[in-house]
Amino acid sequence: MDQAKSLNIHHPFQQSLPAVAKSPSTPITEHLAYLLAQANREINRQLDARFKKEGVPVEQWRILKVLSDGKGHSMGDLADAVLLNHPTLTKMVDRMVSDALVYRVQDPDDRRKVVMFISDRGKTLTQRLNSLALSQEAHIAENYGNKATADLKRLLESLIEKAN
Amino acid sequence: MDQAKSLNIHHPFQQSLPAVAKSPSTPITEHLAYLLAQANREINRQLDARFKKEGVPVEQWRILKVLSDGKGHSMGDLADAVLLNHPTLTKMVDRMVSDALVYRVQDPDDRRKVVMFISDRGKTLTQRLNSLALSQEAHIAENYGNKATADLKRLLESLIEKAN
DNA sequence: AGGAAAATATTGAATATTCAACGATTCCCG
DNA sequence: CGGGAATCGTTGAATATTCAATATTTTCCT
Numbered sequence: 358m359d360q361a362k363s364l365n366i367h368h369p370f371q372q373s374l375p376a377v378a379k380s381p382s383t384p385i386t387e388h389l390a391y392l393l394a395q396a397n398r399e400i401n402r403q404l405d406a407r408f409k410k411e412g413v414p415v416e417q418w419r420i421l422k423v424l425s426d427g428k429g430h431s432m433g434d435l436a437d438a439v440l441l442n443h444p445t446l447t448k449m450v451d452r453m454v455s456d457a458l459v460y461r462v463q464d465p466d467d468r469r470k471v472v473m474f475i476s477d478r479g480k481t482l483t484q485r486l487n488s489l490a491l492s493q494e495a496h497i498a499e500n501y502g503n504k505a506t507a508d509l510k511r512l513l514e515s516l517i518e519k520a521n
Numbered sequence: 522m523d524q525a526k527s528l529n530i531h532h533p534f535q536q537s538l539p540a541v542a543k544s545p546s547t548p549i550t551e552h553l554a555y556l557l558a559q560a561n562r563e564i565n566r567q568l569d570a571r572f573k574k575e576g577v578p579v580e581q582w583r584i585l586k587v588l589s590d591g592k593g594h595s596m597g598d599l600a601d602a603v604l605l606n607h608p609t610l611t612k613m614v615d616r617m618v619s620d621a622l623v624y625r626v627q628d629p630d631d632r633r634k635v636v637m638f639i640s641d642r643g644k645t646l647t648q649r650l651n652s653l654a655l656s657q658e659a660h661i662a663e664n665y666g667n668k669a670t671a672d673l674k675r676l677l678e679s680l681i682e683k684a685n
Numbered sequence: 686a687g688g689a690a691a692a693t694a695t696t697g698a699a700t701a702t703t704c705a706a707c708g709a710t711t712c713c714c715g
Numbered sequence: 716c717g718g719g720a721a722t723c724g725t726t727g728a729a730t731a732t733t734c735a736a737t738a739t740t741t742t743c744c745t
Contacts, residue, residue: 382651385586390564392677397561398604399684400554422549440562445732469693469740487546501683512673513556519665520563633710633723
């Protein structure tokens, strides 16, 4: 097959070679937004790799962890806490209910609300996930340095606070 | 309709009230992975809001920015640079080709490869996006502090480097 | 009280992402 | 040289996320 055609490749007739070099704008790697995305992606990837054997995505760990305080949490609170949009959370919770990690109770004080709880099965899974997560944190602190890690956390917290 | 039934709500028969409080494990808000996700989400949301009027998602800005060095980039290089999986990048580039922001050329030296270039139309859009992004950076530096911003960037860079 | 407005969570359709498999090309090595 | 392995990018199917609309309940206001 003609690859050029199938891939929509063409020759750059619309291009004109610039007579002089453009002033190069800030490289993307210097933007805070990019650095955050890159760091987040990498750390998440590593954490996901550790969670792989439990077959649980990072978001579910967050949900379990928040619920493991034993108190009930509404879907709205939970969505904020675990950084997920409402519909996404609803569907993820559906899966977790199927897996019996978590369950819903109607809030008796406000019947619009649902109160989420963690099950015993969820609790034991959470413990395994917590130790995987802690071992990752330890690994990071190890070859990144305790001070750097602490400094970074502090700066991130303060950025998040200011950003609201 | 019976909401309890439709929402798969039930009462917590499987729960037993713990006789004593559990030792609370590290709150999720203290995990580096969570702080990164939160900061990334927030900064991205703000940047996306600024890009809204151009109708361009942040990922497309990254692509445009990388390509705006005028050199050609293979899809593989680009995927690494813009933090996107290969198939995701392919499909996003398809859209950008449709919008005439970007175009493909077959690499003459290695015909498996495709070399991506930015179009003139893409360049002018990039300039508008760059200035939106710079104004965001300025806004952050303003109420977060120049030093904190610089420190945070430095720590992120070093984390990313160590994480590989 | 009573009805409009707000809050809460879910649903369905549209959209986007991911995983696995593929086709094409190049590399490597006996 | 020749053929199996590796590389590069894309595709299609499966999965996940998002947007807008909805149902239900509560709040607010006069």
